Amino acid sequence: MPPKVSTNFSDLLAFSGPGPERINGRLAMIGFVSALGVELANGQDLLTQISNGGLTLFVGTSVVLTLASLVPLFKGVRAESKSSGLMTSDAELWNGRFAMLGLIALGFTEFVQDLLAFSGPGPERINGRLAMIGFVSALGVELANGQDLFTQISNGGLTLFVGTSVVLTLASLVPLFKGVRAESKSNGLMTSDAELWNGRLAMLGLVALGFTEFVKGTPLV
Known part of the structure; x- marks a missing residue:
């Protein structure tokens, strides 16, 4: 039964x-x-x-x-x-x-x-912020201990970069989900346009730093 x-x-x-x-x-x-x-x-x-x-x-x-x-x-x-x-x-x-x-x-x-579309408010700004942090950090470590960019990456830098990317991406998306754009908080010297241009220059700088050190085989600084 x-x-x-x-x-x-x-x-x-x-x-x-x-x-x-x-x-x-x-x-x-x-x-x-x-x-x-x-x-x-x-x-x-x-x-x-x-x-x-x-x-x-x-x-x-x-x-x-x-x-x-x-x-x-x-x-x-x-x-x-x-x-x-x-x-x-x-x-x-x-x-x-x-x-x-x-x-x-x-x-x-x-x-x-829409937020993460190629022409949306997210990708370029997030990539620019990551590039600014990455460029300044890479130069700082080079000045401190003479490690070039690729040595930094192989010595735990990649893990730090991934972690920073996740945190910064989430932090950048939260206000976008709430409908708040960087342009609405733009004032003084650090306008939203200035941030974009600084990010673009940092991306170029990071690529140039890596390329130069790869060709030279030695740290730039």
Whole structure:
């Protein structure tokens, strides 16, 4: 005799219960396919769809699908008992997990793509800030202990650069996500244009430093 399954509401919707992940997965599958379909049909991105009535449709679909998923659970019927063929209960769970990840990735990518577009407000400014820090740091280390740029990189400099890149990129993106641009905080000598030009010069300087030391085979300073 198969073990009796609980039909208690709190058990069904517990974090490890049979309801939440399966229901969320079904919603994600519908949402992901719908979002891609609308994008292909009229070019609206996910955030535009949400603001143009998509949120209301999502809430309505969530209510209907949640109720439809709970009815068999209250009757003691589990998805596992109806599992057969290719679309097993495990396959449904994994498809739902992938759909949840896909939906998050779709929204995040579309949210940041304008900021990180080639002509957007992010890439050149972030690269310029990294170049300024890198150029000054490289020259400072050369003056301090005579190590050229490539020796610095091989002696742990690459790890420091990657860590600095991550921190500086996140720090630069936070105000952009809030709609704050560098131009709006521009005043005095260090205007946003001055920062851009300093960054460009630092990028050129860093490349020139590395190239010169590579050709000479010795530190520049």
